[in-house]
Amino acid sequence: MIAGKKQPMPGSGGATAPPSRVTVFARGFVAAPGTVRAVLIEMTDRLGPHVSPDLLGRAELALAELLNNVALHGRTPGAGTPPMVHLSVVAQPDGLGCSVSDDGGLLPHVCLDSTGPDPLTHPEGGFGWFLIGHLAQSLVYFRERNRNFVAFTIPLQPPRPD
Amino acid sequence: MDARRQNDGAKMNVTVQDESGRMVVRMAERRLDALIAGEFKDTVRPHVAGKGPDLVLDLAAVEFLDSSGLGAVIALKKALPEGRRMLLRGLTPNVERVFRLTRMDQVFDIIRGEDGSGA
Secondary structure (H helix, E strand, O other): EEEHHHHHHHHOOOOOOOOOOOEEEEEEEEOOHHHHHHHHHHHHHHOOOOOHHHHHHHHHHHHHHHHHHHHHHOOOOOOOOOEEEEEEEEEEEEEEEEEEEEOOOOOOOHHHHHOOOOHOOOOOOOOHHHHHHOEEEEEEEEEEEEEEEEEEEOOOOOOOOO | OOOOOOOOOOOOOEEEEEEEEEEEEOOOEEOOOOOOHHHHHHHHHHHHHHOOOOOEEEEEOOOOOHHHHHHHHHEEEEEHHOOOOOEEEOOOHHHHHHHHHOOOOHEEEEEOOHHHOOO
């Protein structure tokens, strides 16, 4: 079938069909909790018709943790403008491929090894990188020319039964 | 409905209501995230910190919660005086996931199935 004709809508029920075309969401923005929220809402609006709510929810959570980390900790307060972020999310057959780069400070990537705070101590923070590490697969992080680059895949199925 | 009162001052949509002797705090915003976690905590804390009946935090309207929002809910639980309980109700799938992955579901009393909400 040649593209260009009207395509039938994907079934509203049942399993989500694999994307027939590459679906990409990309944005550049100044990192702040307000812009992070706005971009994530745009992302869910854009990708919602193409992926399952569960997959989208996991991607939104992982990206919220990463982007808010950049917004809140990416720049020493008073040391210039907040970091500039580039986000791209691609709907792939195996899940959502996410990449984020920013010109903020060094990310505390060692926290990715964290086993997470002990719930019994009622911790109020420290969950962000733990959640990212749990939700993401094939995570890579590197820093080049004063920019952080983080890329990962949110797999179609959760990595562990949960 | 008589005991229902809208939170004054703050723009945040939070209601406090008496329900069969329990105080129900209903978060009516769709997102409890880093943008409003602090404001949410400050808005609800006065209702939590004093002595009173057991408290139900109803999150049925919340479609998205991140670790900042989770931190706010934990802070509210810690603000409870001795002997007062806080229960959670109406966790949507995205919210329930955060509690489960962080194992905070083992620490909170979570009401499931009431009002037909929750997984």
